[in-house]
Amino acid sequence: MLEPWRTGKVIRIEDITPITKRFWIAVDDLERFDFKPGQFVTLDLPIDEKRNKRWRSYSIASWPDGTNVIELVIVLLEGGRGTHYLFNEVSEGSELTLRGPQGVFTLPESLEKDMFLICTGTGIAPFRSMVNYIHQHNVPHRDIHLIFGCRRTMDCLYGVEMKALEKELEGFSYIPTFSREHDNPADIRKGYVHAVYEEIVTKNQLAPASFYLCGWKDMIDQAKEKILSFGYDKHDIHLELYG
Incomplete structure (x- = not known):
């Protein structure tokens, strides 16, 4: 059953990269906005007469904390009517129509296998929610590898936060990799996810694992093909497609 459409108020906006913003939205008619880490909300934006052409869905980047505030992280897309509206017409105090939570891209009931959280760009949003939830609630887990790909170090979303969490959450490793970084700091990894x-799968001798993929179609298609070629089953792969 779908949740009803509700009104959310933008209470804070923060620039995180030149083309990426964080939006904090309070749903005032709820005391708390309950959701599962990995779920998304759909916004109904006034950009078209037809409702289904106005809808844009975004993964929730925050984790359930008992409040009615959620965070979205959104990148400005060239020619994207939805993101251009959000970047140019929405400010603190603006109201947005939203529906959610929705989606089944969520944590399993028991984290009995190693987890690979593989993402590009704002695809890190559901994984930020998941790993913080695991940390906050002391969820028993095996090794968790968050592998985040973007172009340059300046595009690295939540990097400082994830590096700090790496020190606090046992078994958690955060591995950013940069495809177009021209500088050559010794402590960064270049290339693709x-x-x-x-490398990790080979080192671990194909140990049982679950693979969660979030990002653009090309990355997900290539990752699915490679993971299956290792010998894993299609049921070991879970995905959330952007675009």
């Missing part, structure tokens, strides 16, 4: 998880 695929080489990273292949």
Whole structure:
């Protein structure tokens, strides 16, 4: 059963990169906005006469904390009517029509296998929610590898936060990799996400694992093909497609 449409108020906006913003939205008619880490909300934006052409869905980047406030992280898309509206017409105090939570891209009941959380760009949003939830609630787990790909270090979303969490959450590793970084700091990894998880899987001798993929179609298609080629089953792969 779908949740009803509700009104949310934007209470804070923060620039995180030149083309990425964080939006904090309070749903005033609820005391608390309950959701499962990994779920998304759909916004109904006034950008078209037809309702289904106005809808844009975004994963919730925050984790359930007992409040009625959620955070979205959104990148400005070239020619994207929805993101251009959000970036140019929405400010603190603006109201947005939203529905949610929705989606089944969520944590399993028991984290009995190693987890690979593989993402690009704002695809990190559901994984930020998941790993913080695991940490806050002391959820028993095996090794968790968050592999995040973007172009340059300046595009690295939540990098400082994830590095700090790496020190606090046992078994959690955060591995950003940059495909177009021209500088050459010794402590960063260059390239694409695929080489990273292949290296870990090979080192671990194909240990039982679950793979969660979130990002653009090309990345997900290539990751699915590679993971299956390792010998894993299609049921080991869970995905959330952007775009």
